[in-house]
Amino acid sequence: MSVSSNPYAPNASDLVSNVRDFKIIESTLREGEQFANAFFDTEKKIEIAKALDEFGADYIELTSPVASEQSRKDCEAICKLGLKSKILTHIRCHMDDAKVAVETGVDGVDVVIGTSKFLRQYSHGKDMNYIAKAAVDVIEFVKSKGLEIRFSSEDSFRSDIVDLLNIYKTVDQIGVNRVGIADTVGCANPRQVYELVRSLKNVVSCDIECHFHDDTGCAIGNAYSALEAGARLIDTCVLGIGERNGIVPLGGFMARMIVSAPDYVKSKYNLKKLRDIETLVAEAVEVNLPFNNPVTGFCAFTHKAGIHAKAILANPSTYEILKPEDFGISRYIHFANRLTGWNAIKSRVEQLNLPLDDNQIKELTIKIKQMGDIRPLGIDDVDSVIKQFHADL
Amino acid sequence: MSVSSNPYAPNASDLVSNVRDFKIIESTLREGEQFANAFFDTEKKIEIAKALDEFGADYIELTSPVASEQSRKDCEAICKLGLKSKILTHIRCHMDDAKVAVETGVDGVDVVIGTSKFLRQYSHGKDMNYIAKAAVDVIEFVKSKGLEIRFSSEDSFRSDIVDLLNIYKTVDQIGVNRVGIADTVGCANPRQVYELVRSLKNVVSCDIECHFHDDTGCAIGNAYSALEAGARLIDTCVLGIGERNGIVPLGGFMARMIVSAPDYVKSKYNLKKLRDIETLVAEAVEVNLPFNNPVTGFCAFTHKAGIHAKAILANPSTYEILKPEDFGISRYIHFANRLTGWNAIKSRVEQLNLPLDDNQIKELTIKIKQMGDIRPLGIDDVDSVIKQFHADL
Numbered sequence: 001m002s003v004s005s006n007p008y009a010p011n012a013s014d015l016v017s018n019v020r021d022f023k024i025i026e027s028t029l030r031e032g033e034q035f036a037n038a039f040f041d042t043e044k045k046i047e048i049a050k051a052l053d054e055f056g057a058d059y060i061e062l063t064s065p066v067a068s069e070q071s072r073k074d075c076e077a078i079c080k081l082g083l084k085s086k087i088l089t090h091i092r093c094h095m096d097d098a099k100v101a102v103e104t105g106v107d108g109v110d111v112v113i114g115t116s117k118f119l120r121q122y123s124h125g126k127d128m129n130y131i132a133k134a135a136v137d138v139i140e141f142v143k144s145k146g147l148e149i150r151f152s153s154e155d156s157f158r159s160d161i162v163d164l165l166n167i168y169k170t171v172d173q174i175g176v177n178r179v180g181i182a183d184t185v186g187c188a189n190p191r192q193v194y195e196l197v198r199s200l201k202n203v204v205s206c207d208i209e210c211h212f213h214d215d216t217g218c219a220i221g222n223a224y225s226a227l228e229a230g231a232r233l234i235d236t237c238v239l240g241i242g243e244r245n246g247i248v249p250l251g252g253f254m255a256r257m258i259v260s261a262p263d264y265v266k267s268k269y270n271l272k273k274l275r276d277i278e279t280l281v282a283e284a285v286e287v288n289l290p291f292n293n294p295v296t297g298f299c300a301f302t303h304k305a306g307i308h309a310k311a312i313l314a315n316p317s318t319y320e321i322l323k324p325e326d327f328g329i330s331r332y333i334h335f336a337n338r339l340t341g342w343n344a345i346k347s348r349v350e351q352l353n354l355p356l357d358d359n360q361i362k363e364l365t366i367k368i369k370q371m372g373d374i375r376p377l378g379i380d381d382v383d384s385v386i387k388q389f390h391a392d393l
Numbered sequence: 394m395s396v397s398s399n400p401y402a403p404n405a406s407d408l409v410s411n412v413r414d415f416k417i418i419e420s421t422l423r424e425g426e427q428f429a430n431a432f433f434d435t436e437k438k439i440e441i442a443k444a445l446d447e448f449g450a451d452y453i454e455l456t457s458p459v460a461s462e463q464s465r466k467d468c469e470a471i472c473k474l475g476l477k478s479k480i481l482t483h484i485r486c487h488m489d490d491a492k493v494a495v496e497t498g499v500d501g502v503d504v505v506i507g508t509s510k511f512l513r514q515y516s517h518g519k520d521m522n523y524i525a526k527a528a529v530d531v532i533e534f535v536k537s538k539g540l541e542i543r544f545s546s547e548d549s550f551r552s553d554i555v556d557l558l559n560i561y562k563t564v565d566q567i568g569v570n571r572v573g574i575a576d577t578v579g580c581a582n583p584r585q586v587y588e589l590v591r592s593l594k595n596v597v598s599c600d601i602e603c604h605f606h607d608d609t610g611c612a613i614g615n616a617y618s619a620l621e622a623g624a625r626l627i628d629t630c631v632l633g634i635g636e637r638n639g640i641v642p643l644g645g646f647m648a649r650m651i652v653s654a655p656d657y658v659k660s661k662y663n664l665k666k667l668r669d670i671e672t673l674v675a676e677a678v679e680v681n682l683p684f685n686n687p688v689t690g691f692c693a694f695t696h697k698a699g700i701h702a703k704a705i706l707a708n709p710s711t712y713e714i715l716k717p718e719d720f721g722i723s724r725y726i727h728f729a730n731r732l733t734g735w736n737a738i739k740s741r742v743e744q745l746n747l748p749l750d751d752n753q754i755k756e757l758t759i760k761i762k763q764m765g766d767i768r769p770l771g772i773d774d775v776d777s778v779i780k781q782f783h784a785d786l
Contacts, residue, residue: 033732034701034732035697036691036692036695036697036727037684037692039730039765039768039769067699067731067732067762068731068732068762068763068765068766069763069766070731070767071731092700118704118708118710118711119704121708122708122711123700123703123704123707123711185711185712185713185714186714187652187714189614189617189618189621189649189653190583190584190614190617190618191583191584191587191621194584214685214687215693215714215715216613216645216648216649216652216687216714217612217613217614217642217645217648218614218617219610220609220610220611220614221583221610221611221614221615221617222614224582224583224611224614225583225614228582239685240685243695243696243697243701243712244692244693244694244695244712244713245685245687245690245693246685252609253610255608255609255610256582256610256611259580259609287684288681288684290683290684290685290686291430291680291683292607292632292634292638292683293638293683294607294609294610294638297638298429299428299429299637299638300608300637300638301637302429302637303636303637304427304428304429304636305427305636308427310516311507311511311512311515314515314516315511315514317511318509318512318548319578319636319637320578320608321579321580321608321609322608322609334429337432338460338461338463338464339427339456339461369460369461370461372461373461373462373464374463375432376432
């Protein structure tokens with residue numbers, strides 16, 4: 001049923017942002033399997049599923065059991081692990097697929113069908129009436145088995161808004177648990193997302209899930225805007241792996257959310273597991289952790305310019321919105337370079353336990369900056385300059 | 394002067410989005426030098442500056458000439474190259490710095506000072522009256538030399554809005570060319586950005602520049618929202634390199650903007666140079682290109698799942714919002730895996746020029762998916778299965 005029959009009643013989306021009350025559908029074992037380099041054998045899938053469960057993922061989504069015979073067996077094996085995370089599988093909007101899915105032991109089924117003119121013309125070739133009928137049949141079948149069911153459009157941001165709202169309203173009325181919006185090609189921008197979710201929020205009473213690809217670099221910003229507009233569930237993958245350059249990355253999304261809802265995020269998700277999970281998946285798909293990865297990239301908590309280092313040493317909140325200790329990581333003040341300042345050098349001198357006064361440290365800093373102009377400096381280079389300077393006094 | 398003295402006149406920000414009329418301030422040689430791994434010698438700086446000029450960067454921003462003696466010399470050397478891009482340098486809001494900056498030959502000077510309570514307390518220790526007075530002195534001095542001048546706050550999103558608007562109004566009235574908003578710690582989200590830029594747009598008549606760090610993964614989304622709200626200039630770095638995990642990446646920003654303003658972006662920026670510039674900078678700072686980098690990541694145009702491959706083969710727009718050819722890159726249909734479909738295999742069979750009909754290809758696809766269940770497949774593995782299947786007929 002729709003949210004309110006009184007058009008003058010308060011608008012639910014004005015009252016409810018879900019920034020402090022969201023859930024994660026972790027799709028590394030579904031969307032992530034569509035990453036170019038991904039080949040997960042049964043053992044690796046189980047290892048990843050257990051790690052995501054320990055992290056606290058609300059849902060774990062698995063590849064369709066009709067994708068291949070082993071995909072079906074792996075789905076059954078993961079359902080038998082007895083994890084706290086709910087297990088979902090992801091299928092086309094077909095009764096054939098649904099019949100296989102409900103026998104695997106999953107807690108719920110995610111159904112998807114393309115609704116854009118591109119996908120209707122070049123993928124499945126079906127019109128909106130056919131899509132609505134197929135959706136109703138599949139949803140009623142899955143519900144009859146006592147499982148959760150989500151209906152999602154595909155390429156939602158290039159679909160006709162009237163078609164979209166029509167079909168979402170139809171499936172909401174027959175009692176779907178969630179409807180999904182998918183930016184399948186990664187074209188959406190944050191304000192557009194806000195507006196679509198907000199419109200949808202006025203049409204359905206069920207939860208709204210969002211799936212954002214990152215082709216144009218807006219996946220995390222879009223996810224945040226969706227939650228602000230009243231969506232409740234966000235699809236993530238570890239390191240964002242998926243088709244093309246992937247979707248919302250679990251780690252980057254946690255970085256975004258801990259800034260906005262620190263208590264909720266820290267009470268619900270085991271953030272100190274993040275680095276291990278990323279390492280596990282990066283090794284499994286044979287990629288390096290991106291140098292600029294949020295939180296776990298090698299430089300995420302490294303401070304270099306003199307004025308940054310000075311302020312960070314006085315109070316880390318000056319130039320850090322994230323606390324590295326929340327993720328079991330430490331910060332690093334980069335002092336061995338020409339942009340360094342005397343506060344960074346002073347901190348190093350104190351670490352080396354050498355008795356120099358501020359004027360001496362300023363003189364020493366000039367020497368180090370001169371060296372840093374000539375070539376890249378190692379920590380040991382600078383340490384020996386400091387020690388020599390002290391010895392010469 | 395402010396935009397309009399009639400409070401009932403149309404609001405400029407309702408009329409003007411700059412999504413189709415923006416400029417880039419490319420800061421790889423300033424912000425990028427603050428990246429942990431960066432050490433650019435003179436030769437490398439000149440090589441990067443020339444590459445950015447060929448790309449079409451509107452402005453190139455350089456490290457402060459007071460950071461070190463070589464920084465000053467390099468700034469002078471780059472100013473003498475006669476590039477089409479305008480050259481800027483970036484200084485603290487101090488007359489000492491300004492006096493050095495105006496002698497380097499730059500086209501303009503970017504001035505910054507911390508306005509958040511964090512930075513006022515732990516960095517420079519000055520109050521807003523001091524900041525305003527220092528800003529006016531520096532701005533009038535730089536203008537007297539005939540150079541462009543920008544005034545930016547630092548950590549703008551944790552600054553008092555009244556303080557901010559006050560100082561921006563003051564510097565706008567004395568004729569600054571641009572005011573800057575900086576999300577120095579990477580905490581801002583897109584709707585918050587939209588609102589701050591929109592408020593500022595009603596207070597100043599000069600251009601608005603924005604600088605977004607990417608600690609919480611929203612830098613590109615924030616940049617886009619800022620342009621929608623009427624900002625005109627966005628700071629970028631190649632691969633986003635900068636303090637911590639950096640700022641808006643040039644490539645990802647181009648991906649975002651070409652989707653929204655294709656004619657403007659293609660007419661103004663030499664997108665086919667992007668991959669070479671990224672390679673140049675990645676080698677200079679000794680990092681790998683992130684596997685998931687927008688546009689140039691190895692999988693950005695790779696399609697794997699069967700239903701994706703089918704539709705892409707019929708029409709690339711189904712699952713691609715970016716055209717790889719705009720960036721001088723090709724797409725790749727990944728057919729050697731268990732998620733493959735018969736349309737992808739058919740395409741490969743046609744590439745191999747083998748006469749198989751659709752039923753034969755469907756049978757062949759089942760064999761390949763069975764193999765893909767057992768182990769990762771190489772292209773050569775699948776090709777030999779296809780050839781064997783054809784030979785056995």
